[in-house]
Amino acid sequence: MQSRRTFRIVMTIACFFFAGLNAYRIWTGEYESLDVFILVVFLVFGSIYLFILFRKDKPQ
Template sequence: MRDNRTFKIVLAVACFAAAALNAYRYAEGDRDTMNIVLGVLFLLAGIMYVYRLRKGI
């Protein structure tokens, strides 16, 4: 199977953008628990993709 480095980069950027959007919603006053949960999950997914890019997995 070939390496999908570009796809991993796009996914990492998308995850960090989604986490930032949830953080922005929280900062604007939408104090929903789901914004916190989704923000943390997207942040962890973005970190995972960056880790996989750095390790070459």
Template sequence: MRDNRTFKIILAIACFGAAGLNAYRYAQGDEDIMNIVLGVLFLLAGLMYVYRLRKGI
């Protein structure tokens, strides 16, 4: 099976970008619980991809 390192890097950047966008919306005053939940989920997904990149999985 091929190593999809580039794909994992793109997904990690996209997850961190989405988490940052949700944090920005929350900071602007759109205090919706969904922004917090989605921000945390995207942050965890980004960390998972970084972990997988570091471990070589």
């Protein structure tokens, strides 16, 4: 099966980038509650992708 490492790296960067954009919007004070929710969602997905990237595959 093809390695999806490059895809996971791109998705991790994208998730943290969009989380950063939402954090900047919250920092400047021009936000709604949906922006906070989206920030949390992007942080969770970025963390999941980081966990998948750095985990050790167990031998079967």
